Amino acid sequence: MGNLDLQPHFDNEYRWGFVTDIEQEPFPQGLDGAVIRRISATKGEPAFMMEWRLRAYQHWLTLREPTWATVQHPPIHYQDIYYYAAPKTASGSKPKSLAEVDPQLLATYEKLGIPLQEREALAGVAVDAVFDSVSVATTFKDKLETLGIVFCSFSEAVREHPELVRQYLGSVVPYTDNFFASLNSAVFSDGSFVYVPKGVNCPMELSTYFRINASNSGQFERTLIIADEGASVSYLEGCTAPRRDESQLHAAVVELIALKDARIKYSTVQNWYPGDADGRGGIFNFVTKRGECRGDNAHISWTQVETGSAITWKYPSCILRGDNTVGEFYSVALTNHHQQADTGSKMIHIGRNTRSTIVSKGISAGHGSNAYRGLVKVLAGAENARNHTRCDSLLMSPDCAAHTFPYIEVKNPSAKVEHEASTSKIGEDQLFYLRSRGLSEEDAVNLIVNGFCKEVLKELPMEFAVEAQKLLAVSLEGAVG
Amino acid sequence: MLQIHNLHVNVAGNDILNGIDLNVRPGEVHAIMGPNGSGKSTLAQVLAGRDGYEITAGSVHYLDQDLLPLTPEERARAGIFLAFQYPLEIPGVANVQLLRTALNSLRRARGEAEMDAIDFLEFVKDKLMLLGMDDSFLFRSVNEGFSGGEKKRNEILQMAVLEPQLAILDETDSGLDIDALHVVAQGVNSLRNAAHAIILVTHYQRLLNYIVPDQVHVLAGGRIVRSGGRELALELEQKGYAWLEDKASQADNAADLMEARL
Numbered sequence: 001m002g003n004l005d006l007q008p009h010f011d012n013e014y015r016w017g018f019v020t021d022i023e024q025e026p027f028p029q030g031l032d033g034a035v036i037r038r039i040s041a042t043k044g045e046p047a048f049m050m051e052w053r054l055r056a057y058q059h060w061l062t063l064r065e066p067t068w069a070t071v072q073h074p075p076i077h078y079q080d081i082y083y084y085a086a087p088k089t090a091s092g093s094k095p096k097s098l099a100e101v102d103p104q105l106l107a108t109y110e111k112l113g114i115p116l117q118e119r120e121a122l123a124g125v126a127v128d129a130v131f132d133s134v135s136v137a138t139t140f141k142d143k144l145e146t147l148g149i150v151f152c153s154f155s156e157a158v159r160e161h162p163e164l165v166r167q168y169l170g171s172v173v174p175y176t177d178n179f180f181a182s183l184n185s186a187v188f189s190d191g192s193f194v195y196v197p198k199g200v201n202c203p204m205e206l207s208t209y210f211r212i213n214a215s216n217s218g219q220f221e222r223t224l225i226i227a228d229e230g231a232s233v234s235y236l237e238g239c240t241a242p243r244r245d246e247s248q249l250h251a252a253v254v255e256l257i258a259l260k261d262a263r264i265k266y267s268t269v270q271n272w273y274p275g276d277a278d279g280r281g282g283i284f285n286f287v288t289k290r291g292e293c294r295g296d297n298a299h300i301s302w303t304q305v306e307t308g309s310a311i312t313w314k315y316p317s318c319i320l321r322g323d324n325t326v327g328e329f330y331s332v333a334l335t336n337h338h339q340q341a342d343t344g345s346k347m348i349h350i351g352r353n354t355r356s357t358i359v360s361k362g363i364s365a366g367h368g369s370n371a372y373r374g375l376v377k378v379l380a381g382a383e384n385a386r387n388h389t390r391c392d393s394l395l396m397s398p399d400c401a402a403h404t405f406p407y408i409e410v411k412n413p414s415a416k417v418e419h420e421a422s423t424s425k426i427g428e429d430q431l432f433y434l435r436s437r438g439l440s441e442e443d444a445v446n447l448i449v450n451g452f453c454k455e456v457l458k459e460l461p462m463e464f465a466v467e468a469q470k471l472l473a474v475s476l477e478g479a480v481g
Numbered sequence: 482m483l484q485i486h487n488l489h490v491n492v493a494g495n496d497i498l499n500g501i502d503l504n505v506r507p508g509e510v511h512a513i514m515g516p517n518g519s520g521k522s523t524l525a526q527v528l529a530g531r532d533g534y535e536i537t538a539g540s541v542h543y544l545d546q547d548l549l550p551l552t553p554e555e556r557a558r559a560g561i562f563l564a565f566q567y568p569l570e571i572p573g574v575a576n577v578q579l580l581r582t583a584l585n586s587l588r589r590a591r592g593e594a595e596m597d598a599i600d601f602l603e604f605v606k607d608k609l610m611l612l613g614m615d616d617s618f619l620f621r622s623v624n625e626g627f628s629g630g631e632k633k634r635n636e637i638l639q640m641a642v643l644e645p646q647l648a649i650l651d652e653t654d655s656g657l658d659i660d661a662l663h664v665v666a667q668g669v670n671s672l673r674n675a676a677h678a679i680i681l682v683t684h685y686q687r688l689l690n691y692i693v694p695d696q697v698h699v700l701a702g703g704r705i706v707r708s709g710g711r712e713l714a715l716e717l718e719q720k721g722y723a724w725l726e727d728k729a730s731q732a733d734n735a736a737d738l739m740e741a742r743l
Contacts (some may be wrong), residue, residue: 196517428532433569436529437579437639438557438586451573451622 014273015300015474020104030079033057033340038184039084042468043155046162056175056185063179070371070403071344073284076249081218083187128208138302140204149233150195151206154222157193161291164195168226170317172255172292180251180313181288184220188253191221196231196262199298205461207236223230225255227262229295234265236464246274247310253289260295260322265303267460269390269468272308279338279367289316293351301328302345303459305468317346320382322352330456334472335368335400344374344405349415360391361453364400371403377467378415380432384417393423396454434459446473482507482678483528483548483647484644488539490520490527490703497523499703500539505647508675510514510716512689513682515700516722521682522566522702525651528680530556543647557583558590560646564636564653571623578634579623580605580642587643591619611671612664630661646671649680654688666691686714699725 027035036057040050065076075244126140144151150161158165175185181443192208213303229231250272258264266289271361275282285308292301302316312335316326347356362370370393378385391401406419426448434444450457457465483505490498495521505511513522527534528541530553541548543559551559555591558623571579585595596604602619609616629720633653640648667694669679681688689697689711697713698705699722706725707713717725 256703427569430569430571432529432531432553433565434571434579434583435553436531436557436563436565437583437643438590439582440554440586443582443586447574447579448571451571454573 011018015410016271017273018109019147027082027084029082031057031081031083031187032207033076035083039187039382041461042084043158045155045158048156048162048166052170052175053186053188057187060177060179060182060186063182065179069313069373070369070405071312071313071340071342073247076182076284077357080189083218083220084189086189092305101464110422124310126204126206128153128206130190130192130208130210144202144206147200147203148197149200149202152193153319154188154191154193154224157195157224161193161195164226165193165224168224168255168257169222170255172257172290173253173288177288180286180341181253184222184251184253187218188220191223191252192225192235192237193223194225194233194235196233198228199230200228201231202233204473205234205236205463207238209238218251220250221252222396223252223254224257225264225266226257227298229259230261231259232263232265234267234461236267236269236461238269238271238467242336247281248283250283250285250287250309251287254289254316255285256289256291256300258291258293258295258298258300259323261297262295263299263301264291265301265461266291266316267464268302268304268306269460269471270304270306270308270312271471274308274339275310275337277337279310280337283308285309285312285314287312287314289314290319290346291317291327292319293322293327293354296322296351297324298322299326299328301326301330301459303330303456304332304343305453305456305460305471306331306341306343307471310337311344312341315375317348317375318356319348319350320356320385321350323351323409324353325351326354328459329356329358329360330459331360332363332453332456332468332472334363335369335370336365338367338462342371342373342389344372346375347377347387349376349382350376350388352381352383353385354382355386356388358387358389358391359455360389361456362391362393363396363449363452364393364401364402365396367397367399369401369403371405373405373407375407375409376419377408378410378412378417380411382412383414385412385417387415387417388420389418390420392421393450394449395423395425404430482544482565483680484540484542486542486721488524488527488541489537490523491537492523492533497534497703498527501703501705503698503705505678505680505683507646509679509695510669510673510692511695512680512697513680513700514684514686514697514714514717517684519700519722520703521700522651523703525563525566525649525680528556528649528696529553532595537723541681547661554586557643557645558587562640562643562645564640564648564650566653567654568624568627568632570625570627571607572625574623575620575636577602577605577619580619580639583671584637584642600624605642608638612638612641612668614638614664614685629656630658631655633657634661634664637665640672644672646676647678647680649682651682652684653681654683654685662691663690672712686718689714701725 022261036053040053128138138152173181175182194206196202225235256264272283272285293300300318306312316329320327327347333343335341335342345358358374360372364370372391376387391404402423404421408417430448457468460468485501485503488498488501513521536549581601588595697709699707
């Protein structure tokens with residue numbers, strides 16, 4: 001078994017690697033106060049927003065990149081990055097309707113399988129499309145507005161709902177949180193904003209599709225989702241980028257706020273360009289995602305399927321502040337070739353009777369390296385806290401790696417914290433068994449991998465689960481034997 | 482249907498099969514018996530196309546084509562099925578999912594339309610009923626947490642769904658209680674007709690009380706040392722294998738003498 005070579009299954013082409021030839025409006029390279037002021041001015045932001053950005057920038061200057069993750073990369077030259085790139089529009093502002101959107105952009109999303117024409121769009125899914133630094137279109141907006149639901153680009157929210165942005169922005173991930181979150185707070189360009197009012201169950205899936213197109217640019221999106229008391233919402237994000245030889249930085253921040261009795265489900269299928277077979281290029285995906293169950297009985301659930309990026313560094317977390325709150329994290333991370341992932345979750349138990357679940361599935365192939373890093377913290381006041389953590393690793397090649405770094409801090413003796421971990425290799429015996437039933441080697445590998453990920457995939461909304469399954473299959477595809 | 486001629490197989494430098502000749506015609510049931518280490522399982526694995534076995538001489542033909550160059554999946558699609566001695570666990574994959582994926586692989590290869598989930602469920606429930614098995618089998622992960630007997634019955638369910646032309650059962654009866662043995666027998670007998678052939682690899686003649694073979698072969702030292710009818714199995718039960726093994730080693734000595742003379 002030791003030298004079983006499944007590599008041919010993983011030598012797939014990255015199908016989303018095309019470049020859209022569209023005129024860009026980039027700012028000069030590099031970062032200083034002037035660039036930040038210009039980003040803010042371009043977006044027509046109120047003064048509080050610009051001041052917040054500048055404070056974040058000043059703080060960022062005092063920080064250093066973290067080095068504790070099990071990832072390695074050449075130094076990032078922050079002054080060589082373009083911090084703002086937008087597709088040029090004739091009117092100079094965001095198109096008012098799809099009719100005004102550059103047809104080439106619509107074609108790009110079409111090619112990515114994200115039709116933005118509402119009549120063709122997936123029924124039951126509203127989409128916000130973010131291209132480099134700006135949101136280019138949001139579907140089903142009007143329909144959602146009748147329920148009082150705000151679903152728009154972040155820039156629009158800053159202009160049209162400044163009171164909500166001011167109240168909640170940075171309340172879960174402050175601009176002082178970490179190096180990449182600070183940088184994002186200073187330069188964030190666009191992203192999605194969701195507000196679901198009291199007692200409203202959002203009737204459709206909300207989704208953002210992020211696309212990096214410009215070269216040498218970073219993408220720094222900011223997402224803020226607020227579910228007011230008794231509200232519920234399910235949100236999905238997908239992402240792709242062109243194939244390029246140089247690496248690109250993606251440093252996003254996502255904040256979720258669930259008030260009393262509210263429920264937020266956040267699902268990600270991350271498919272940024274992973275770099276080539278020799279580890280050239282690919283996205284550095286350094287992301288801070290955190291949710292807070294601020295009121296009693298609130299529930300936040302993260303599900304992620306991470307197949308892309310040269311490096312993934314993210315720990316979608318839950319702060320369980322209210323009593324009886326629930327936090328969940330379900331993750332599949334696949335690393336192939338020279339991809340590296342250091343990912344996991346933090347569950348911070350503050351309220352009484354809080355419960356959390358972590359299920360992490362790491363798949364390593366080629367020279368891929370996959371680390372689970374998780375923190376379960378039970379504070380002194382968190383009576384009867386419960387956590388169950390399970391992390392499983394599946395190894396596909398002799399040269400890949402899997403690591404597990406669980407941290408557990410418990411300050412209340414009534415807590416029950418369980419941690420289970422396993423590491424397995426995909427077996428020649430299993431493959432022979434399935435092939436002797438008529439399955440091709442490729443189908444056999446897919447079946448085993450899907451079975452391994454099942455606990456996580458079943459958490460995804462239906463349409464997305466199918467997409468994620470296909471994506472895993474594509475990542476496993478290749479010339480057999 | 483199956484013609485094995487002078488088959489020699491080497492595994493990791495050891496000669497395991499030393500000239501097997503076997504001819505199986507449609508409609509026949511052949512039992513292959515023999516002591517541990519005689520090469521029974523090797524023969525079954527070689528027929529299913531497992532890697533790691535070196536064919537050093539001889540040939541195998543199945544339905545008039547050379548079987549040996551075919552991959553395991555090509556053999557399955559051509560109608561060969563191996564019930565494993567130690568069935569594998571596939572965590573997280575529901576039995577029904579594997580069964581349908583497998584059946585549709587075979588149907589695609591035969592140019593038939595794939596069966597959708599609803600039709601398949603109906604189809605497979607008939608098979609379960611025939612075998613007296615519970616519906617819950619379908620939704621459990623493949624062999625995960627199954628008892629030994631359940632795993633063997635699951636192999637028979639797969640066989641019933643895939644309806645192979647040539648089924649090879651590798652010690653499917655070992656470790657089974659009498660109820661499970663009935664299920665296995667029921668599955669095999671329901672497959673038995675003029676078009677299908679079955680090879681039963683077994684230690685014990687007990688199974689042959691339920692599935693009456695047309696021919697019984699005794700494998701010892703990688704060779705078929707004796708073939709006969711049903712009565713041979715009964716004779717083995719009384720006398721054991723030792724007397725045949727002695728014969729085999731005598732034959733070996735004779736062969737060595739011959740070679741020395743040449």
